[in-house]
Amino acid sequence: MECFHCGLPVDPGSDLSVSIEGKARPMCCSGCAAVAALIAGSGLAGYYRHRDAPASVAADPGKGASDYSLFDLPDANADFVASDADGNSRAELAIDGIHCSACTWLLETDLARIPGVQRIDVNLAERRASLRWQSAQLPLSTVMGRIRALGYRPRPWIASARQQDTRAEGRALLRRMGVAGLVQMQVGMLALALYAGAFDGMETAYRDYLRASSLVLCLPVLFYSCTPFFAGAWRGLRHGAPGMDLPVAVAMSLAFVASAWFTWSGGGEVYFDAVSMFAFLLLLARYLELRSRENAGLAGGGLLSLLPAGATRLLPEGGVEEVPTGRLRPGDRVLVRAGESVAADGRVLEGAGSCDESGLSGESMPVSKGPGDSLAAGSLMVDGAVEIEVRATGLQSGVGAMLALLDRAQQQKPAIQQLADRWAVRFVLLVLAIAVITGVYWLHADAGRALPVVLSVLVVSCPCALSLATPAALAAATAGLRERGFLVTRSHALDALAGATLAIFDKTGTLTDGRLELEETRVLGSLGAERCIAIAASVESRSRHPVASAFAEHSTLPVADFRNEPGMGVEGFVDGLRYRVGVAAYAAPRSGVQPPSAGKWVLLGDGDAGALAWFSLGDRVRADAASALAALRELGLEIALLSGDANEEVERIATTLGIGRWRGACSAAEKLGALHETGHAPERTLMVGDGLNDVAVLAGAGVSVAVAGATDFTRAQADCLLLGSGLDRVAEAISVARQSRRVIRQNLAWATLYNLLAVPAAAAGVVAPWLAAVGMSVSSLLVVANALRLRKHAPQPR
Amino acid sequence: MESLYVLIPVTLVLLGIALAAWLWSVGSGQFDDLDKAASSILFEDALPAEETPATPTNNTGQGAP
Numbered sequence: 001m002e003c004f005h006c007g008l009p010v011d012p013g014s015d016l017s018v019s020i021e022g023k024a025r026p027m028c029c030s031g032c033a034a035v036a037a038l039i040a041g042s043g044l045a046g047y048y049r050h051r052d053a054p055a056s057v058a059a060d061p062g063k064g065a066s067d068y069s070l071f072d073l074p075d076a077n078a079d080f081v082a083s084d085a086d087g088n089s090r091a092e093l094a095i096d097g098i099h100c101s102a103c104t105w106l107l108e109t110d111l112a113r114i115p116g117v118q119r120i121d122v123n124l125a126e127r128r129a130s131l132r133w134q135s136a137q138l139p140l141s142t143v144m145g146r147i148r149a150l151g152y153r154p155r156p157w158i159a160s161a162r163q164q165d166t167r168a169e170g171r172a173l174l175r176r177m178g179v180a181g182l183v184q185m186q187v188g189m190l191a192l193a194l195y196a197g198a199f200d201g202m203e204t205a206y207r208d209y210l211r212a213s214s215l216v217l218c219l220p221v222l223f224y225s226c227t228p229f230f231a232g233a234w235r236g237l238r239h240g241a242p243g244m245d246l247p248v249a250v251a252m253s254l255a256f257v258a259s260a261w262f263t264w265s266g267g268g269e270v271y272f273d274a275v276s277m278f279a280f281l282l283l284l285a286r287y288l289e290l291r292s293r294e295n296a297g298l299a300g301g302g303l304l305s306l307l308p309a310g311a312t313r314l315l316p317e318g319g320v321e322e323v324p325t326g327r328l329r330p331g332d333r334v335l336v337r338a339g340e341s342v343a344a345d346g347r348v349l350e351g352a353g354s355c356d357e358s359g360l361s362g363e364s365m366p367v368s369k370g371p372g373d374s375l376a377a378g379s380l381m382v383d384g385a386v387e388i389e390v391r392a393t394g395l396q397s398g399v400g401a402m403l404a405l406l407d408r409a410q411q412q413k414p415a416i417q418q419l420a421d422r423w424a425v426r427f428v429l430l431v432l433a434i435a436v437i438t439g440v441y442w443l444h445a446d447a448g449r450a451l452p453v454v455l456s457v458l459v460v461s462c463p464c465a466l467s468l469a470t471p472a473a474l475a476a477a478t479a480g481l482r483e484r485g486f487l488v489t490r491s492h493a494l495d496a497l498a499g500a501t502l503a504i505f506d507k508t509g510t511l512t513d514g515r516l517e518l519e520e521t522r523v524l525g526s527l528g529a530e531r532c533i534a535i536a537a538s539v540e541s542r543s544r545h546p547v548a549s550a551f552a553e554h555s556t557l558p559v560a561d562f563r564n565e566p567g568m569g570v571e572g573f574v575d576g577l578r579y580r581v582g583v584a585a586y587a588a589p590r591s592g593v594q595p596p597s598a599g600k601w602v603l604l605g606d607g608d609a610g611a612l613a614w615f616s617l618g619d620r621v622r623a624d625a626a627s628a629l630a631a632l633r634e635l636g637l638e639i640a641l642l643s644g645d646a647n648e649e650v651e652r653i654a655t656t657l658g659i660g661r662w663r664g665a666c667s668a669a670e671k672l673g674a675l676h677e678t679g680h681a682p683e684r685t686l687m688v689g690d691g692l693n694d695v696a697v698l699a700g701a702g703v704s705v706a707v708a709g710a711t712d713f714t715r716a717q718a719d720c721l722l723l724g725s726g727l728d729r730v731a732e733a734i735s736v737a738r739q740s741r742r743v744i745r746q747n748l749a750w751a752t753l754y755n756l757l758a759v760p761a762a763a764a765g766v767v768a769p770w771l772a773a774v775g776m777s778v779s780s781l782l783v784v785a786n787a788l789r790l791r792k793h794a795p796q797p798r
Numbered sequence: 799m800e801s802l803y804v805l806i807p808v809t810l811v812l813l814g815i816a817l818a819a820w821l822w823s824v825g826s827g828q829f830d831d832l833d834k835a836a837s838s839i840l841f842e843d844a845l846p847a848e849e850t851p852a853t854p855t856n857n858t859g860q861g862a863p
Contacts, residue, residue, distance in 0.1 A: 050837070101837040124834040171824055178820040186813055190806075206799065213806050217813075291832070 003028035005036045005151070007054030009552075021045045035151035042113075044106055051102035053724075055151050068141035068148070069322065071156070080156040087136035088118070092157035093129045095147060098122070103152070110150060111143060128157050170290055173228075177283040180225040183217050184276035190214045191273035204266065211263040214272035221276045222256050225283060247428040248282060258456075268456070278780075285471035307377055307399065311336075311343035314387065328393045337385040338566075341378065345397040346388035348373045352567040353384020354545065359691045359711060360398065361644045361667075364508045364516070364619040365600050366546055368567040368583070378692065383545055384566020402668055405696040406717065423748050431457070431759070438763040449765060457762045468780055469747030472787035477740035480791040485723040486733045493719035496703035497737035502680040503632050503730070504697075506689035507643035507653055510707050511727075512619040516550040520616040522596055532613035536581050536604045539572035547581075547602060550617050571607065580607045587611070599648045619649060621656055624727050629657055631731035635738075637686070640678065642671050644693050671697040688730060690714060705730055740790050747783045754779045 001010045004018070004025035016027040018036040027033040035055070039047055083089040098104065104122040107129065111120045116138030121130045131143060147154040190210050197207055229252065232245030255271045262268035313323045314333040325343045328334065336342055338353065354366035357379040366382045369375060375388050377397040394400055435457050442450035478488045488494060505511050521529045537554035540547065542562040548570075559572040569582015580587040581604050584594070588605025595601040596614055604612045629639055641662035643650045650664030663674055675682055675697055687694070687701035690710035695717050698704035706718035708725055715721055722729055758775055823829070 101834045104834050122834070123831045167830070170830075174829055175821055175824050178824065179817060182813060182816055182820065186809060206802065209802065209806075213810075216810070220817075 001026050003032055003054075004048070005032040005055055020048060032151075035149065038149055039106065039110075042110055044109055047102045047106040049102075050100075050105070052100035055097065055103075068144040068154075069139070071144060072139045072141050081140065083135055087134055089133055089135040089140075091131045091133075091140060093131060093144070093147070093154045094157040095122070095127055095129055095152050095154050097152040098124065098127045100124075106150060107147065107152065111146060114138065114143060114146060117143065129154075166290075170287075173283065173287050173290060176225040176228070177280065177287050180221050180276060180280040180283055183221050183225075184273070184280045187214050187217050187273045187276045190217075194270070198269075208263070208266060211259075211270050211272075214270060215260055215263050218256065218259075218272045218276055221279050222252065225279050226252055228286075229282070246425060250428055250432075252279065281468065282471070285468075285475055288475055308341040308343050326394070328390055330390050330392060332390045334388050334390055335385065336375070336381050336388060338381050338383045341380050342375050342388075343377060344390045344394075345377050345392040346375050346390045348375060348386045348388050351384060351386035353386050354382045354567045356380040356382050356546070358508050358514065359693070361693055364512070364514070364645055364649065365617070370567060383564060399692065402692055402695060405668055405672065406699055427752075427755075431755075434759060434763060441763075442765075453763065453765045456765075457759060469751060469783050469787075470744055472784045473740045473743045473747065473790060476787045476790040477736050477743075481729075481733055481736055484729060484732060485726060486729045487721040487723055488719070488733075489721065490719040493703050494737045494740055496683065496719070497686065497734050498741040499684055500686040500703060500734065501637060501684045502640060502678055503637045503686045503688065504640045504642050504675070504678070504701065505659075506687075506691065506694050507641060507645055507650055508619060509690040509709055510688055510694075511622060511625045511641070511653060511657065513622050514709070515620050516546055516600075516617045517620040518550045518554075518615055519618040522614040522616075523612070524593065524614065525610060525612040527612050529613065532604055533615075535574050535579050536602075536613075536615060538574050539570055539579055539581050542572065543570045545570070547617065550615070569602070578607050579612075580605050581615075584611075597648075598646070618652060619645070621653060622725075622727060624725075626657055628727035628731060629659070631728060632734070635731060635734055637734070638680070642666055642674055642697070644668075644671070644691075668693040668696050672700050675700050686730075686734075688727075689718075705733075736790070743787055743790055747786055750782060750786075751779060 002008065003010050004020065005027060008028045010016075010026045010028045014026075014028070016030065016033050017024040018027055018033050018040060019025070020036060020040045025036065027036060032055075039045060080093075081089055081091040095107070098107070101124055104124050107122050108120050111117055111129075111131075116134045117131070118134065119130075119132040123129070129147075133140075133143065144154045190213055194202075194207065194210055194214075196202075197210075226249075229245050229248045233249035236246055252275055255275050258268070259270035259272050259275070262270055307325050310322050310324050311328055312320050312335040313328070314320055314335055320335060328344050332344075333349065334343065334346065336353075342355070348369050348371050350371060352368070352370045354368050355375060356366045357363050357376060360376055360379055369384075369386060374391070375386070376399070377393075378399045392398075392400075395403070435454050438457050439450055439454045442453050474491065474494055477494055481488060508514060518533070521533060523529050523532060527535075533551070533554055534557060537551035538556040538559045539562070540551040541556045542559060543564060545564075557574050559574055562570065562572040564570050565582070565586060568586035569580055571578065571580045573579070581602055584591075584603045584605075587603040587607065588609060588611040589607075590609040591605065591611040593603065593611045593614075595603075600617045601614050602617060603614055606612070632639060638661070639659050641650060641654050641657075641659045643653075643662075643664050644666055645664055647664035650662055654660075654662035661678075666674060671693065675685060675687070678685065681702075682700065683702040685701045686703050686705065687698050688705045688707065689698050690707045692711060692714060695714050698706065698714065699717050703720065704718045705720045705722060706715045707722050707727070710718070710721075720733065754775065
C-alpha cells in the first residue's frame with residue numbers, strides 16, 4: 001500500500017488515513033496526514049487529481065518544526081523583502097517541493113485566502129513565489145508557516161547574478177523572436193506578390209515599391225533580432241574558434257546586402273523573405289533550448305540551498321535564539337535536534353545522536369556522533385540532539401570547499417565542439433573561396449556581370465539547411481526524450497551522450513535506492529534466526545531511524561516500553577523480555593562480542609551479557625539497475641563504479657551487478673581525479689550521480705546525468721536529469737543521441753549535395769533566381785522533416 | 799492598384815502597434831512561466847472549504863486585497 005500523499009510505502013500496521021473527496025486514503029506518517037487533511041479541509045483536493053507526481057514526504061509538523069519567526073526581523077529579511085511606507089511589502093520566496101502546475105495552483109489558491117495577502121504568484125519554472133502582502137496585518141512567518149503546512153519548504157529567494165542573467169536573456173530572446181516572427185509574416189505576403197509578379201508580369205514601379213517596403217520591414221530583423229548572431233560570430237572570430245554563428249551572420253548579411261543592391265539597381269532577385277524567416281526559425285530554436293534548460297526547475301541555488309535557513313544558537317547567559325545561518329560565527333554554540341540540517345561545520349560538545357551524511361560522503365549508514373566528533377554542514381540529524389561549537393561557516397565549511405572544487409571542475413571541462421560547427425566553418429570558408437575565384441573569373445570574362453554572379457553564389461549557398469540541420473535534430477531529439485522522462489538541459493549533452501564510451505555510476509542513491517536491507521543473520525545464542533529477525537523487526541518497527549527500514553518487510557510482534565537511545569540503538573520489551581538492537585556496546589555491553597567482519601553490523605542482545613544475533617545490513621540495489629547496466633553494455637559502453645562509501649560495501653554492490661571496475665572510499669576531490677585515470681578521454685565519459693560529493697565529478701565528466709532523488713544543487717550542475725526513477729532511460733537516451741547524430745550527418749550530407757549542384761550553376765551564371773529561392777526553401781524543409789523523424793521513431797523503451 | 803501606396807504604409811503602422819504590444823507584454827513578465835498557464839484551465843476554482851469559511855478566490859493568484 002502506498003501513501004496517497006507522497007507515494008512511499010505505508011507500514012502494514014499503520015491505520016493512518018485521511019478522508020479525501022469522500023474516500024479514506026492511506027497515509028505513511030502523521031506529517032503527510034496533516035498536510036493531506038489541510039489540503040482536503042480547504043476544499044483544494046483537486047490538487048490530487050491534477051498533479052503529475054506524488055508530493056515530497058512531509059516533515060512531521062510536531063517534530064523539529066521550523067520556526068520562521070526570525071524572518072520577521074527587519075535585519076534578517078533585508079535581502080529579500082521590500083516594504084513601502086504604507087506597510088505594503090513584497091518578497092520573493094524560493095519553494096522546494098514544487099514539481100507540477102497542481103502545486104502552483106494549490107499554493108496560489110490557498111495562500112490567497114490568508115487575510116492580508118494581496119497577491120501571490122508562483123512561478124513553476126523557477127520554483128519561486130512572488131508575494132505581496134500587508135506586513136502590518138500579517139507577519140511573513142505566518143505565510144511561510146502555511147507553505148510549510150502544505151508540505152513545501154519555503155526559503156528566501158536571493159537570485160544569483162547568473163539567474164538574473166538567464167531571466168534577462170530569456171526575455172531578450174523572446175522579444176527578438178517575436179519581432180522576427182511578426183515581420184516575416186508581412187515580408188512573406190509581399191514576397192508572394194513578388195513571386196506572382198515574376199511569373200505573370202508586374203509593372204516595374206510596383207515591383208520596386210514592394211521590394212523597397214520589404215527592405216524597410218527587414219531592417220528591424222537584421223539590426224535588432226539578429227544581433228546575437230553577429231555578436232556571436234564576432235566573438236568566435238576574436239577567439240579564433242568560429243562557431244555556427246559565423247555562417248549564419250555571413251549568410252544573413254550577404255543575402256540582405258545582395259537584396260538591397262538589387263532593390264537599388266532594379267535587377268536580380270530579392271531574398272528579404274528568406275532572411276526574416278530564417279532569423280525567426282533560428283531564434284525559435286534558441287528560445288526552445290533556453291526554455292528546456294530553465295525547465296530543470298531549480299530553486300534558489302548556490303550555497304544557500306544546501307544549508308538550513310536558520311539555526312538555534314545557545315546564548316552564553318542561558319536560553320536560546322533562532323538566528324539566520326548567515327549570522328553564525330565560529331565559536332558560537334548551536335543546538336541541532338533530530339530532523340534538522342546542520343547549518344555549519346562544528347564539533348560536538350554534548351549530547352549524542354546519529355547523523356546522515358550520505359549526501360556529503362556517499363556513506364549509506366547514519367554515523368553515530370558523540371562529544372568530540374565533528375559534524376559537517378549540510379548533513380542531517382536523524383535522531384538525538386547535540387550541542388556543537390561552530391568551527392567554520394559558509395564558504396569556509398566543507399560544503400564551501402566542494403563549491404570551490406566544482407569551479408575547478410567546470411574550468412577543466414573538456415570542450416566539445418559540435419559536429420555541425422566544424423562542418424559549417426569549413427563550408428563557409430570554402431564558399432568564400434569559390435566566390436572570390438568566381439569574381440576574379442567574371443572580372444576578366446565580363447566585368448559587368450561579376451557582382452550579380454558573385455552575390456548569387458553567396459546567396460544560393462546560403463547555409464540555411466546547414467544551420468538548421470543541427471538545431472532541428474537536437475530540438476526533436478530533446479523533445480522526444482523529455483516525453484520519456486529524460487530531460488536534456490545543456491546543448492552539448494546529446495553530442496556527448498552519443499560519443500560516450502565509459503559510464504561511471506555513483507553508488508549510494510544512484511545504483512542503490514538509499515534504503516537498507518537485511519543481508520545476513522548470524523545467530524549467536526540459543527534463539528533461531530527467524531525468531532531473532534522477528535524480535536529485531538518488532539523493536540525496530542517503532543523507530544524512524546534508517547536502520548529500521550531494513551526490517552520493514554518482516555512481520556512484527558507486540559512491543560512494549562519502546563525506547564530510543566540516540567546514536568546507540570533501540571530497546572523494547574517482547575513477551576515481557578527486554579531486547580536491544582544497535583551497536584554492541586549498547587545491545588550486549590557485557591558479552592564482549594565483536595562484529596564478525598568489517599561492514600555494517602547491528603547486534604540483537606538483551607542489554608546485558610546475552611548476545612543473540614548479528615545482522616548484516618546493506619544498501620539495497622535499485623530494481624532496474626541490472627537491466628539498465630545490461631542495456632548500456634549492449635550499446636558498447638564500459639561500466640565503472642565510483643563511490644564514497646566503504647570499500648567492502650562498494651565491492652559487494654559491484655559483484656552483485658557484475659561491475660569489474662570499481663573504487664570505494666573516494667572523497668569528492670578523489671572522484672574528480674579518478675575521472676582522469678580511467679583510460680578513457682574525459683570528454684567520452686558519462687557520469688551518473690546524485691549527491692553533493694558527485695557535483696564536481698558530474699561537472700568534470702563529458703556529460704552528466706542526475707537521478708531523480710538528487711539534491712537540487714546537484715541537479716543544477718548536471719547536463720541531463722532523470723525525471724522518474726527509471727535508470728533504463730540512460731541507455732535509451734544514448735540510443736536517441738546516436739540516432740540524432742546520424743540524422744545530423746544525413747542533413748549535413750544533403751545540404752552539401754545541394755550546394756555541390758547549386759553553387760557551380762550559380763558560379764556559371766545560369767541559375768534562374770526563382771529556382772534558387774525554391775531550392776533554398778525545399779532543402780530547409782527536407783532538413784526539418786528529416787529531423788522530426790527523431791521524435792516519432794526513437795527506439796521504444798524495452 | 800494605386801491603393802497599394804496607401805495600404806502598405808497602413809500595414810506598417812499596424813505592424814508597429816503589434817510590435818509595441820509584443821515588447822510590452824514580454825517586458826511585463828507575461829511569458830516568464832508558460833507551463834503553469836498551459837494547465838491552469840484544468841483547475842476549477844476552489845471548492846467551498848469544509849472547515850474554514852471560504853472567501854471567493856480565483857486561480858490566477860490575484861486574491862482579494
